Amino acid sequence: MTITCPECGAEFQLDSIEVGEIIQCPECGVELEVLETDPVKLALAPDEEEDWGE
Amino acid sequence: MGKPNVGMLVSQLREEEKLLLRAFASHGIDPVRLTDRKLQLELTDLTWLQEMELDVVLDRCLAHGRAGIVLQALDVAGVRSVNTRRAAVIADDKVECSLILGARGIPTLRTFMAFTVESALEALEQVGYPAVMKPVAGSWGRLLGKVNSPGAARALLEHKRQLGSYHHSMFYIQEYIEKPGRDLRIFIVGDDIVAGSYRSAEHWVTNVARGAVSAPCPITPEIAEISMRAAKAIEVEIAGVDLVETPDGLKVIEVNGGAEFKGLMSTTEYDIAQHIVDYVVNSCSDSQSSSLNGTYSASKQSMANGE
Numbered sequence A: 001m002t003i004t005c006p007e008c009g010a011e012f013q014l015d016s017i018e019v020g021e022i023i024q025c026p027e028c029g030v031e032l033e034v035l036e037t038d039p040v041k042l043a044l045a046p047d048e049e050e051d052w053g054e
Numbered sequence B: 001m002g003k004p005n006v007g008m009l010v011s012q013l014r015e016e017e018k019l020l021l022r023a024f025a026s027h028g029i030d031p032v033r034l035t036d037r038k039l040q041l042e043l044t045d046l047t048w049l050q051e052m053e054l055d056v057v058l059d060r061c062l063a064h065g066r067a068g069i070v071l072q073a074l075d076v077a078g079v080r081s082v083n084t085r086r087a088a089v090i091a092d093d094k095v096e097c098s099l100i101l102g103a104r105g106i107p108t109l110r111t112f113m114a115f116t117v118e119s120a121l122e123a124l125e126q127v128g129y130p131a132v133m134k135p136v137a138g139s140w141g142r143l144l145g146k147v148n149s150p151g152a153a154r155a156l157l158e159h160k161r162q163l164g165s166y167h168h169s170m171f172y173i174q175e176y177i178e179k180p181g182r183d184l185r186i187f188i189v190g191d192d193i194v195a196g197s198y199r200s201a202e203h204w205v206t207n208v209a210r211g212a213v214s215a216p217c218p219i220t221p222e223i224a225e226i227s228m229r230a231a232k233a234i235e236v237e238i239a240g241v242d243l244v245e246t247p248d249g250l251k252v253i254e255v256n257g258g259a260e261f262k263g264l265m266s267t268t269e270y271d272i273a274q275h276i277v278d279y280v281v282n283s284c285s286d287s288q289s290s291s292l293n294g295t296y297s298a299s300k301q302s303m304a305n306g307e
Helices: B015-025 B064-076 B085-092 B094-103 B117-127 B150-161 B221-234 B272-285 B298-304
Strands: A002-004 A011-013 A022-024 A031-037 A040-044 B006-010 B032-035 B056-060 B080-082 B111-114 B131-134 B145-147 B171-175 B182-189 B192-200 B213-216 B238-246 B249-256
Touching (some): B006 B015, B015 B056, B056 B064, B056 B272, B064 B085, B085 B221, B117 B150, B117 B171, B131 B150, B145 B150, B182 B221, B192 B272
Parallel strands (some): B056 B080
Antiparallel strands (some): A031 A040, B111 B171, B192 B213, B238 B249
16 A cells, blocks of 8 residues: 655555554654554654653 | 453554564454553543453553553453563562562672762772663663763763652662673563573664664573573563673573563564463463463473574
């Protein structure tokens, strides 16, 4: 499917995505979170917080 | 029993979580996703949680604070989680981990806590320079500091004190090990050591999240024993135990409860995600699998080594 980066407007292809997945725009490198898949809705991924980790 | 009703606590779906979902699908299970940012936890009435009729929840939450609260609610509601809330809280707390490892006589790095700049400088003199300072709660190599001299230590301590959060004014001070450019990540599921890797980097911080490269690590009896002892002491069922090679033998750096296995996957053909999922699913019907008193499984060690 064709995806449009909400940050830079680049269009790129992905085979399969799932809600909650983080993808990276191949043009601007920004991380995007998949909010919906049908139709595809993307948003900037949440910033890493201080207590994130393993 | 039939198929268990499984929940998965997540912040976002990384490669590992997608693999776990596929592994659950191999059991015909589509876990209920508990996405931390979307949750509204009514703490004074957990009926909503009990009505979900979850048999088990696999914790894959990135945010330690949020995970601790959700696991606490699950615990009160009588829902089993993997790891348990107690294990997750201990694993996320470097102070408690150091206390437990030390008390159990499990080789680990010499560690001090101090609460003022002056007492921290005195503790650093006891540890010796260089030394390492870490946040009491933190991960991915974030905010680690290697201090080479009293002057550098004072500057770092003064800066940490100004950071605002009181956590940064509790100084966790650890001996620095001149490691051979690598440390070890040993992955444990229940009573099995499923894989191990060396993590190499030119930088002294060898977290995969910081760009370290993973390579296969054969599981020796010494590695197996210290890793499993550490995991059992911290009470984690699923864990990534980090070890360092020292002149005095292996020592435990830390035990990670929400362990990532992306780096490990590049070193072994063993299906770590499937092993985790099989363990979680089986734990619903086999109370023995949640026992914390098991022994290391040699068969899984052989599989991890590709034998």
